[in-house]
Amino acid sequence: AQKVTQAQTEISVVEKEDVTLDCVYETRDTTYYLFWYKQPPSGELVFLIRRNSFDEQNEISGRYSWNFQKSTSSFNFTITASQVVDSAVYFCALSEEPGSARQLTFGSGTQLTVLP
Amino acid sequence: GAGVSQSPSNKVTEKGKDVELRCDPISGHTALYWYRQRLGQGLEFLIYFQGNSAPDKSGLPSDRFSAERTGESVSTLTIQRTQQEDSAVYLCASSPRTLGGTGELFFGEGSRLTVL
Numbered sequence: 105a106q107k108v109t110q111a112q113t114e115i116s117v118v119e120k121e122d123v124t125l126d127c128v129y130e131t132r133d134t135t136y137y138l139f140w141y142k143q144p145p146s147g148e149l150v151f152l153i154r155r156n157s158f159d160e161q162n163e164i165s166g167r168y169s170w171n172f173q174k175s176t177s178s179f180n181f182t183i184t185a186s187q188v189v190d191s192a193v194y195f196c197a198l199s200e201e202p203g204s205a206r207q208l209t210f211g212s213g214t215q216l217t218v219l220p
Numbered sequence: 221g222a223g224v225s226q227s228p229s230n231k232v233t234e235k236g237k238d239v240e241l242r243c244d245p246i247s248g249h250t251a252l253y254w255y256r257q258r259l260g261q262g263l264e265f266l267i268y269f270q271g272n273s274a275p276d277k278s279g280l281p282s283d284r285f286s287a288e289r290t291g292e293s294v295s296t297l298t299i300q301r302t303q304q305e306d307s308a309v310y311l312c313a314s315s316p317r318t319l320g321g322t323g324e325l326f327f328g329e330g331s332r333l334t335v336l
Contacts, residue, residue, distance in 0.1 A: 141327075148327050149313070151326075195263070210262035
């Protein structure tokens with residue numbers, strides 16, 4: 105069975121600090137997909153990134169970067185120079201079905217608070 | 221609007237009553253998902269619809285839960301004889317289900333159900 109663990113329940117940082125959100129996953133499949141979603145106070149989850157298991161290149165998008173390490177089954181998410189608008193719950197998720205997000209398994213989420 | 225629309229946004233009901241939650245997906249999205257999010261927790265998969273295929277109901281927690289979808293349009297999630305443990309936010313998401321696509325899910329803002 106697949107499992108996603110986000111050990112950090114809550115993190116608080118001061119604006120402009122860098123912050124890393126941890127995600128550790130378990131799966132028996134050799135092909136799988138990892139996701140990060142952001143859930144702002146409005147409640148609507150917003151897709152941030154999808155990573156295929158066969159692509160271990162790290163990715164950077166503006167202030168966001170992701171570090172995928174198959175050896176440690178981790179897919180960590182770093183926000184550089186955090187801003188108040190980054191405050192949200194962030195979910196890491198895993199899917200074993202190629203090409204779609206069917207039956208995503210979500211972690212329990214990390215509540216990030218960025219203080220001005 | 222162009223996004224996933226859910227109604228009602230909030231529903232308070234008495235234990236034992238039936239409730240119906242509605243989801244209007246993004247036009248043209250063939251895949252539709254229902255998830256449940258209990259307070260402070262991750263998302264639990266409930267049911268998945270893909271076009272005219274038989275739905276994947278493997279996540280429904282009991283026979284009090286059912287969902288329908290007509291073609292590729294609106295879906296309704298029905299909870300019969302509600303219990304207090306059914307209190308949660310019920311999130312609907314849709315996806316274009318394009319092979320090789322990003323696997324991104326587009327979420328609605330959820331229906332918050334409170335069972336007294």
